[in-house]
Amino acid sequence: MQTLDIMLPHYGDTALMQAAVTSVLDQTDKDWRLTVVDDGREEGVPEWFAALGDSRVRYQRNEQNLGITRNFRKCVELVESTHFTMLGSDDLLLPTYVETIRAAVEAEPDAAIYQPGVEVIDEHGNASTTLGDEVKRRLYAPKNDGRRLVLSGEPLAANLLGGNWLYFPSICWRTDAVRAVNFREDLSVIQDLALIIELVRRGEKLVVDPAPAFRYRRHSGSLSSAEAVTGARFGEAVRFFHEIADELDRHGWPKAARSARRHLSMRLHALTMLPGALRQRRSKTIRTLLGYALSTSQR
Structure with missing residues (x-):
């Protein structure tokens, strides 16, 4: 090197x-x-x-x-x-x-x-x-x-x-x-x-x-922490995960594509941000985080 x-x-x-x-x-x-x-x-x-x-x-x-x-x-x-x-x-x-x-x-x-x-x-x-x-x-x-x-x-x-x-x-x-x-x-x-x-x-x-x-x-x-608190991070992440899932399907990697569509750790991360949003009484952010945490269908 x-x-x-x-x-x-x-x-x-x-x-x-x-x-x-x-x-x-x-x-x-x-x-x-x-x-x-x-x-x-x-x-x-x-x-x-x-x-x-x-x-x-x-x-x-x-x-x-x-x-x-x-x-x-x-x-x-x-x-x-x-x-x-x-x-x-x-x-x-x-x-x-x-x-x-x-x-x-x-x-x-x-x-x-x-x-x-x-x-x-x-x-x-x-x-x-x-x-x-x-x-x-x-x-x-x-x-x-x-x-x-x-x-x-x-x-x-x-x-x-x-x-x-x-x-x-x-x-x-x-x-x-x-x-x-x-x-x-x-x-x-x-x-x-x-x-x-x-x-x-x-x-x-x-x-x-x-x-x-x-x-x-x-x-x-x-x-990343600031955007996570507002929920902005997750919108970008969901868009990426669905996009890359389609690309990996075309590439012949179905297991990786399924993992991208589930994006489990991202949804768990959204759940961990909820207490902060609740403490700050950010109703819009709470709804956004719950949406990302409980659904894998957003695009």
């Missing part, structure tokens, strides 16, 4: 972004290149990067706000290496992240997606256990004895469409595979799953390395 490109599409909290950058600087394997694409306008950020004085760190600020998916696509365009990671600006790499990814790529060079072990933290950086993460780990994530797993084909697609247990910002991607598909501009919170399913449909493989290498932050300020 060449130098690992770490792409950081930034918008939001400056302090959390700086912590993410520091976690890159602290890597045991120094063969990386960080590119920050700033979609915000926070004061002092360009100056902070200039003061780092590290030639491996590149910073640019968008002239106009692109939005999350278009900024993802811009990051993909800027990748120079064979492999890259799309680091979230509020997440953290553990010091061995690059080392772990390099070993996984060298062991399985033909894969397109590499998922390392992930620790979940809260807004304050403390270890966190959420219902959603426990469901991911216990019901959907594959069981292993500490060795790397290589997954592919319809069983993987069906598994992920039933419950997406991957952590998008922690994933390392093979650049040519992603560029052949890229992120869909019509999606804002489920574009990572859409990309992964299309890669799997095209015959690409996923490598799961259980070695902890990443810290994923769960907090209420994220775009």
